[in-house]
Amino acid sequence: MTSAPFHGDLVTGDLPAIAGTCKGPATVIGPGRDVKSELSSFQVRGHVIAVTTVGIFLPRLHHWIMGVPRKMMAFKIARTAMRGVTNGHTTHAKEEGYNGRDIDVLWPIAGLHTPTAGHTAAVITLLLGYAPVILMGLPADDSGHFYPDAPINPDGLEQLDYGERRGKYQDAWLWLRDNFFEGRVKSVSGNTREWLGSP
């Protein structure tokens, strides 16, 4: 275990041994609506970090970061079905509120500053040691996911808005930008590109 660096109240305990062992650029790939076209338009640099659902489908990934760790086993089984193998990567999540054993590495990160899997992935990628970090498929807006999750018969199910109307999500991105990212995280699309800048 390495001792926790000073990151304000973002890192709340001792970091796992894997922290700081990675280097070079990484691309964090999230489940945003336009992730496919972004992957076509922008070069994937360095190691691939999959965020939640995306990891089921990517043929190669180095790390897989979950926002809801109890989903990990089902996602891994689905990845095995889709891609044949499920090894060759490390799975990560926040340790906050999770007692299960389905995640390889749990991180002592405050949920206040990492309210979504996208926030969590950006933070863990930096703590692993990667830089610079490029976000794809993480626009933090209301454009939805790459899969059709809009109910075909509208029944009042809420559509998440990861941007303007969800103030705490925006606040968290801005807090991370100002207190932790140090210019190391950029985004190719959406609100995160506006807030963090383009790569």
Place this chain on the structure above:
Amino acid sequence: MPEFGVFHDGPWPQVRNSNHGNLIIAGPGHTLLEDWAKVLGHKGDVMGVAAAGMFLPRMRHWYSSHGLWFPAWEAVRELNFKPVLDFYEKHASQGADNVDHRWPINGRYGRVAGLSASIVACELGYQPVVLAGIPADGRGHFYPGLEHAEDFEDYGGPYHKGIWEWLRDNYFQGRVKSLSGNTRTWLGEP
């Protein structure tokens, strides 16, 4: 021209001809999201095909050529929709595991899930049937797979085109239309 009929001798699932009305078939092609936007507000039933079924709200049927994969996909679907009452029936060709209904579709028509799902939809009794996310153009899936064009079978080539057109002329009887891609060209728009 195909040498075989669409079906072999059976047995037939009991659900044959047990449905009516219109059906959207949502497949895993790269046009799924844009096609889904076109059918929002649709009041009929929905059939998911293969990986698309992990995500579709309000799905009534789920078809896959890979029955083996259903348990994995269902685990993800359950996480997506646990708070919502979720009831669907799983379909595949004969010989498949993990499904509710096995259909006696001849192999030539059962090899590609979009084709066999269209046939199952007709046999279930639906009309009209509208294909979403089944462009049959070999340009990939709706999900981000980092794939290249050469990774995909030529679903728009003469072999597949011949099968779709034979079904159009000899079996679909105008019941199946498509929202995108080659299938829209071959079958027409709804």
